[in-house]
Amino acid sequence: MDQESAFVKDPQRTRLYREVVASDARRPRTAPQVPRWLADRHRELAVGDLVDVEPETVDVVRRARRGPAWSALVEGAGFELAGPHRLRRLDSLPDFIGPAMRVLVIGLNPSPAAAAAGIGFARPGNRFWPAALAGGLVSRDRQPIHALDHHGVGFSDIVKRTTRRADDLSRQEFEAGIGRLHGLCRWLRPDSCLMIGLAGWRAAVDRRAVAGWQDIDLGGRPVYLMPSTSGLNAASSLDELTEHLATVAAATVGASVSSAARSAPDDPAVDRTDEQPRISGHD
Numbered sequence: 001m002d003q004e005s006a007f008v009k010d011p012q013r014t015r016l017y018r019e020v021v022a023s024d025a026r027r028p029r030t031a032p033q034v035p036r037w038l039a040d041r042h043r044e045l046a047v048g049d050l051v052d053v054e055p056e057t058v059d060v061v062r063r064a065r066r067g068p069a070w071s072a073l074v075e076g077a078g079f080e081l082a083g084p085h086r087l088r089r090l091d092s093l094p095d096f097i098g099p100a101m102r103v104l105v106i107g108l109n110p111s112p113a114a115a116a117a118g119i120g121f122a123r124p125g126n127r128f129w130p131a132a133l134a135g136g137l138v139s140r141d142r143q144p145i146h147a148l149d150h151h152g153v154g155f156s157d158i159v160k161r162t163t164r165r166a167d168d169l170s171r172q173e174f175e176a177g178i179g180r181l182h183g184l185c186r187w188l189r190p191d192s193c194l195m196i197g198l199a200g201w202r203a204a205v206d207r208r209a210v211a212g213w214q215d216i217d218l219g220g221r222p223v224y225l226m227p228s229t230s231g232l233n234a235a236s237s238l239d240e241l242t243e244h245l246a247t248v249a250a251a252t253v254g255a256s257v258s259s260a261a262r263s264a265p266d267d268p269a270v271d272r273t274d275e276q277p278r279i280s281g282h283d
Contacts, residue, residue, distance in 0.1 A: 028057055031064035032099045032188065038077035038087075039094035043118055047091045055085055068183040075160055075180065091115050095156045096144045101190035102152035102252040103137065104221075106181065108166040108197045108228070109159040119144060120155050121196075125231025127238050128196065134238075135245030152252075154190065156181065158200040166199055166228075174204040178218070185219030193218045194248050197228040211244065224248050 028037040034057060041051050061070050074081055078092035093110040105120070113123040119142050121128035132138045138147040147153040158177035159169050177200070185193060195201050201209050201223075205216055214223040226244035227236040 027054065028060070031061045031067050034061055034073060035077060035095055035097045038073065038079065039096055041087075042078045042089060042094040045089040047089055049089045050082060051079075051087050051089070053085045053087060058085060064187070066187045068180075068187050072180045072183055076156060076184065078160060090160075091162050092160045093118065093120055093155075093157060093162075095154070095184075096148050097154040097156060097184070097188060098148060099188055100152055101148070101154040101188060102192070103248055104154045104156060104185065104188075104190040104193045106193055106195050107155070107157045108200045109157050109169060109177075110162045112162055112164060115162045117142075120157070121229060123230070126229055127231065127241055128229040131229060131238060131241040131245050134242040135247075135249050137245050137249040152191075154188075156184065158204070166197065169200075171203045174200045178204040182219045185217075185221045187219075189219075190221055191252050192248060193221050193223045194245075195223055195225045197230075198225060199228075201225050224251075 028034045037057075045051060058070050061067055061073060071081065074087060076095040076097075077087075078090050078094045079087040080090055082088040091112075093115055097104065107120050110120070111123045114120050116122075122142060129138075129141050133141060138151055138153055140146045144153075144155050148155070158181065159173045160177070161169070161173065163169060181193075195214075198209065198211070201214070206214070209225055211226050212224065214225055217223055224244075224247070227233055227241065229236075229241055
């Protein structure tokens with residue numbers, strides 16, 4: 001019996017499968033609402049569960065001006081395509097993103113602890129959240145939805161595949177992930193991007209990159225690169241990590257007002273294909 005057949009034969013899971021969409025009154029009506037809707041579905045479901053998406057939801061993404069490919073949003077949300085309008089939940093983290101972001105925080109990829117918690121940088125010993133609180137980037141510990149809604153701080157990863165160590169990832173995965181992020185940033189236009197960890201940027205974009213503001217952007221948005229906040233990175237102290245995060249927070253003070261004043265990136269225009277954007281400036 002395949003996974004989908006086993007799922008449908010389980011009455012409790014069948015009910016969840018049918019009602020996740022049917023009972024959701026907040027179904028997305030514009031393309032920028034889709035990532036948040038997908039993130040909510042990811043948090044409700046277990047690994048391997050299926051969810052149907054209305055064709056209208058897919059169409060609104062494909063018609064969005066400068067919008068990403070539907071497959072890129074699905075990947076970023078921690079799902080895989082199981083049919084034209086059916087998704088399967090993966091052991092991953094969803095993106096927490098939306099319009100008018102001050103900062104898009106980008107990790108290398110989810111750890112098993114982060115994927116299980118549904119929160120980036122959740123692994124014991126990771127110093128991102130203590131440093132982000134001390135640096136003034138967020139005001140609540142390990143609450144990415146609050147950070148997005150109240151501080152305009154979004155979260156994504158270069159690679160969405162969960163691994164125990166970032167060095168389990170290939171350069172090709174990093175390059176593909178940077179391509180996905182180029183399209184995401186061209187669409188949602190965060191005021192800046194904060195890349196956590198040097199390895200991914202060096203592998204896919206600039207092998208000589210050092211911490212600080214970069215000469216190469218992501219989808220036209222400036223990029224700040226900082227060392228990994230993992231506890232395995234003994235070369236960087238909590239004070240040093242806090243200083244990096246404070247630098248980005250200071251650079252975006254008041255930026256949420258300017259971001260909100262920009263037109264929302266949900267205007268219908270031309271259909272999108274599932275092509276990933278090319279990476280500029282990579283080796």
